[in-house]
Amino acid sequence: MIILDLLICLVLVASAVVAMNVRNLVSAAVLVGVVSLLVSYLFLRMGAPDVAMTEAAIGAGLSTVIFLIAIRRTEEEEQG
Amino acid sequence: MKxxxxxxxxxxxxxxxxxxxxxxxxxxxxxxxxxxISQGVQENRGxxxxxxxxxxxxxxxxxGEVTVLFLSVAGAGFVLRRREGIERRVxxxxxxxxxxxxxxxxxxxxxxxxxxxxxGHLSPGGGFQGGAVVASAVMLLLLADRGHHLPHGFMHWLESMVGFTYVMVGLAGLVIAGSFLSNQGVLPLGTWNRLFSGGVIPIIYTLVGLKVGTELSSLLDTMIDTGRPDHADNSEGGTS
Amino acid sequence: MNALTPATLYLVTAILLILIGLAGALVRRNLLKMVLGFALVDTGIHLLIAALGSNPNKSAPILNKESLLGDPSLILDPVPQALVLTAIVIGIGVTALMLAYVIRLFAMRQSLDIRDFGRLKW
Structure with a gap:
């Protein structure tokens, strides 16, 4: 199981690095959501199902949504 | 250099x-x-x-935490407040x-x-997670139908009543057992691992769930639906 | 590296997340990118606190089986988990407030570049 954990952690750190370096803001927001989702898996692995649920619902769900709304509201004016 | x-x-x-x-x-x-860990089940039956x-x-x-959440939602609503006379974007x-x-x-x-x-007192989950799920239902409604109006009056009423009831439950503990939000003697504790157990815990977590649900819903409503970021502000900006 | 325990792995990942997020918030010039960096820092701190209380030999603090009631030494510490739960909910409030300010600033200057807001310096 430690191998799977190691793999998850590697993907997580890689997503975080790419999220900070990618040009497209929507990709960055979605990658931050991916990081939250993988972290919630780690919470489940370390015996914290409550925290995992909260992180998946709030960190990965609502947070990403408000980021996407903010991105949409700040780019639509640039085109028009 | 930086x-x-x-x-x-x-x-x-x-x-x-x-x-x-x-x-x-x-x-x-x-x-x-x-x-x-050792006394929690005896004391609360949760x-x-x-x-x-x-x-x-x-x-x-x-x-305090739900109050902070309320304050941040209110702050976002204040920052993004809609100007008078600017109609909702269709x-x-x-x-x-x-x-x-x-x-x-x-x-x-x-x-x-x-x-x-x-x-929340039996299995993983609780007011915060449930509140987020309720808010996601509201989000679905708002995203599917842009013109949808949330019942703001009802939501404000619900939120205030929930906060008031929370404080009242806490004061009941203060009166009966001598400490704020105490669980001893306010309600029967019941049997461990049953739905009706844990004294005031399910009641408070339901209140927290309603409060977090309404707060996150109004947050999403504020973020989605404050009309266009108005050009009326350009006079302050100048450089654009 | 003879003993790579899960807790060590989680702690190192958490520290890396915090540093990546901070680097993004410090170096990037796009306001939304900075807020995303702060969100990463937030996630990293949650992972750090939860990993500090973790122990692979103990089970989750949910005592819904008879066998768990007997021995308190088999149960994980619930306090860090409660702290992280609180921190996640506060975190979304903070993020939402930051995004509201970003939208407001964008409405003011029609730009997301931090260098366009030099006049707001002290």
């Missing part, structure tokens, strides 16, 4: 963080945590110890299928959220 400073700062921080954490050996619970800690032992913190309306489907899904999602926060 980047070099940033890198140096990060190296220093990483060094201190690595020195801060005890790598390798797992930590043991402290004295208070030992008490929660199977979920995290819920017992959040709602009962540290219930006052949770009251987008292309969504298709009938999408709107009807969203309306049909709304009630089951809300019921699922309620299920999560009612069972």
């Amino acid at each position: 980047q070099i400073f940033a890198i140096i700062l990060l190296l220093i921080m990483g060094w201190f963080l690595l020195g801060l954490v005890p790598l390798g050996q797992p930590t043991e619970p402290g004295v208070v945590a030992q008490h929660y 199977a979920n110890l995290v819920t017992s800690v959040i709602v009962n032992y540290r219930g006052f913190d949770t009251l 987008n292309r309306p969504s298709s009938e299928i999408l709107q009807t489907g969203a309306r049909m899904l709304f009630a089951p999602i809300v019921i699922f959220g309620a299920y999560i926060f009612v069972h």
